[in-house]
Amino acid sequence: MNGFSSALWAEALKVRRSKVPIFTTLGFALVPLIDGLFMIILKDPEAARSMGLITTKAQLVAGVADWPTFFSILAQAVAVGGAILFAIITAWVFGREFTDRTAKELLALPTSREAIIAAKFVVIAIWTLALSLFVFALGLLVGTLVSIPGWSAPLLRTGFADAIGSALLTIGLLSFVALLASIGRGELLPIGWTVFTVVLAQIAAITGWGDWFPWAVPALYSGAAGPRSELVGLHSYLIVSIASLVGIAATFYWWRHADQTR
Amino acid sequence: MSGLAIETNQLTKRFGDVLAVVNVNLCVKQGEIYGFLGLNGAGKTTTIRALLGMIRPSSGDVKVLGEYIDPNGRGPWGRVGYMVESPSAYPELTVHENLEIARRLHGISNKGATSHVIERLALSSYAHRKAGTLSTGNLQRLGLARALLHQPELIILDEPANGLDPAGVVEIRELLASLAQDKGVTIFISSHILTEVDRLATRIGIIHKGRLIQELDAEKFEKRRAKRLAIKTRNLEAALVCLRSAGYKPVVQEGILLVDNEHAIEHPDEIAEILVNAGTPPMRLTVEQQDLEEYFLQLTGDAK
Structure with a gap:
């Protein structure tokens, strides 16, 4: 693709100079920290009871203070939190070109529009995956510091697969966020879309159609509603892949064919 | 290479019901x-x-640098x-x-x-x-x-x-x-x-x-842009009379005398002399040219 490495360099520079990575990292770092707090509460029920509602909530969400529970909460939080946080990142990477009115500077260049869009997708994928890995690593540190029982190497593997697997499924669905940031020429429409899909995913999961609804699959994969093998199947992964590819293709098509009036 | 840097042929762009550009034929030489x-x-x-x-023409085509x-x-x-x-x-x-x-x-x-x-x-x-x-x-x-x-x-x-x-x-x-x-x-x-x-x-x-x-x-x-002589004087009436008697047809607009006679525009010094001799010397004497808005109005017949 003509000029892809230049476009990737440009996109990376924009990210490096922005404050968005710092804020998203800080925001996502709350996930393992809160997970660790739950573990502290669950480890000492007497102290937990004196904390009132927080204890009740922690009991509802978690159960016991051990590594399987810790990893389970981590994966669920990555799935749900990631859906929103990753969408904000994607909305910014694409939408900022319109809010800063810089989109027009990308349209008539020797570097093709496709190279620029591909670079944006690659930067988003690297950024969100790095965030997920960071959160998982921070989770391991927090879990070790609060010294919860039940650690094993196979558990680490499944815990990693749950968290990073659901993150990857979420990342795949960001192409629609990119598309809507382009069509909506800014950050508002994709953020609205994300809230809409989070609500719809809840309804789809409750009504038992979650495995057929792409935006419900990452949370179901994480084990938020029960064992993964009972909730998602091959068709679910296929649907997420198709949705992802449709979103990517539509975004490329839009940047090539839509009238650019801003 | 055609020798033209830009060439549009019947370029038309419509946004919904709005015709933004209609049958534009531009030719810009290198x-x-x-x-x-x-x-x-x-x-x-x-x-x-x-x-x-950046936008797709509704009809017509565009050629840039061939x-x-x-x-x-x-x-x-x-x-x-x-x-x-x-x-x-x-x-x-x-x-x-x-x-x-x-x-x-x-x-x-x-x-x-x-x-x-x-x-x-x-x-x-x-x-x-x-x-x-x-x-x-x-x-x-x-x-x-x-x-x-x-x-x-x-x-x-x-x-x-x-x-x-x-x-x-x-x-x-x-x-x-x-x-x-x-x-x-x-x-x-x-x-x-x-x-x-x-x-x-x-x-x-x-x-x-x-x-x-x-x-x-x-x-x-x-x-093509029309020019005119704009005159500001203390005694507008006296200036009007003396210029009319000299054969010009001045008009008054917002306290300024305007003369669109070609000779007057070419020789403002003569107009100054007439005014001085009539005892109403000009405070300001300038040759003004139509601005774009006025030229448009003249060209499109939109003038009121």
Whole structure:
């Protein structure tokens, strides 16, 4: 693709100079920290009871203070939190070109529009995956510091697969966020879309159609509603892949064919 | 190569029910400085966006530097510099970084190109300042720097003088004129302010309500714009009487005497003499030329 490495360099520079990575990292770092707090509460029920509602909530969400529970909460939080946080990142990477009115500077260049869009997708994928890995690593540190029982190497593997697997499924669905940031020429429409899909995913999961609804699959994969093998199947992964590819293709098509009036 | 840098054939663009540009046939020769004049909303920016492949014409076609502009094609963009509408830049990036992005996306391997254009546009003292902190004038310079960075054969500028101070306007005008004269660069420059263009352009196109209503050499345009002699005097009545008796037909408009007689315009000294002899010397005597708005009204018959 003509000029892809230049476009990737440009996109990376924009990210490096922005404050968005710092804020998203800080925001996502709350996930393992809160997970660790739950573990502290669950480890000492007497102290937990004196904390009132927080204890009740922690009991509802978690159960016991051990590594399987810790990893389970981590994966669920990555799935749900990631859906929103990753969408904000994607909305910014694409939408900022319109809010800063810089989109027009990308349209008539020797570097093709496709190279620029591909670079944006690659930067988003690297950024969100790095965030997920960071959160998982921070989770391991927090879990070790609060010294919860039940650690094993196979558990680490499944815990990693749950968290990073659901993150990857979420990342795949960001192409629609990119598309809507382009069509909506800014950050508002994709953020609205994300809230809409989070609500719809809840309804789809409750009504038992979650495995057929792409935006419900990452949370179901994480084990938020029960064992993964009972909730998602091959068709679910296929649907997420198709949705992802449709979103990517539509975004490329839009940047090539839509009238650019801003 | 046709010898034409820009060529549009029946270019039409419709946005829903609105016809933004209608059957525009532009011909800009290589090496020419083409002033594209029109009031706000006349269709200048839509035309420029169509030239740059940013919008798809509803009908007609566009050729730039000998290549048809098609959203699916690659376009001659390595040889074209442009600035469309208000200048923009990544606010958290410095001037240098913004231009570095442009350099890379243009595939220019010479790293010195960025520093060179910064110097040329007098942006050296702002090179490491974030673009978000720049004044409108300096942001405009940054936009121009981006347009000139890759030493294009054709420069398309949409209202480039916006936000520049008078000295900056002159400086940019001289820079563009030297590019055209010394390097044979073709310049297509749009404006709604006549004086910005008429000192620079060698050819002028006038767009009104989406239609190209006139295309002519700058010299001819200069001649066609009506001139008049504006006279301010303390005794308006006496001045009116003496000028009428001298054979002129002055009219009074907002306390100013206006004479559109060709002889009077060519010889204002004689008018001054008549007024002095009649005991009502002029306080101000100036030859005024129609501005763009007035010229449009005359051309389109919209005059009240």
